[in-house]
Amino acid sequence: MEHRHRRPLILFIEDESIEQCFIETAAKRVDGMPEIQMVQNPTVALRWLAETPIRPTLIITDLNMPQMDGIDVVGALAADPELSSIPVLVWSTGFSQEWQEKLAGSAARGVFYKPDTLQSLIAFLASLTRFIDAGCPKLPLDLKRQIAA
Helix, strand or coil, X not given: XXXXXXXXXXXXXXXXXXXXXXXXXXXXXXXXXXXXXXXXXXXXHHHHHHHCCEECCEEEEECCCCCCCHHHHHXXXXXXXXXXXXXXXXXXXXXXXXXXXXXXCCCCCEEEECCCCHXXXXXXXXXXXXXXXXXXXXXXXXXXXXXXX
16 A cells, blocks of 8 residues: 655665765755655665555666666666656766666656755755656656756
């Protein structure tokens, strides 16, 4: 049985502790920021999702992780009827041509470069509220356009 939080919940799957601290610091500076659940390991995140009735409003997963990459996470979520309706965004510090092709064919709703400053991360997190309010639409997987934006 699915149970959604009253307040939106974003599940971050991020293997780097420093990135987790960066996200948590920025989130404290965003008015109306959804609740954040941080999980360092994608296997643990998938097990948590399988074992709890709580469903996040949005999942953001890192692309490059040692045990399971973000594309595998997106695929595992899409293959599970209980989890396939949860929108997923993928972010990373870089995207090879191979990653871009795999992501274009995935169920990910969007792909983003990780913000590299506190101000850009705050702006990214603030935009998530608008993204959630808009129903988490599928975004174009055009990294060149995102760089220019």
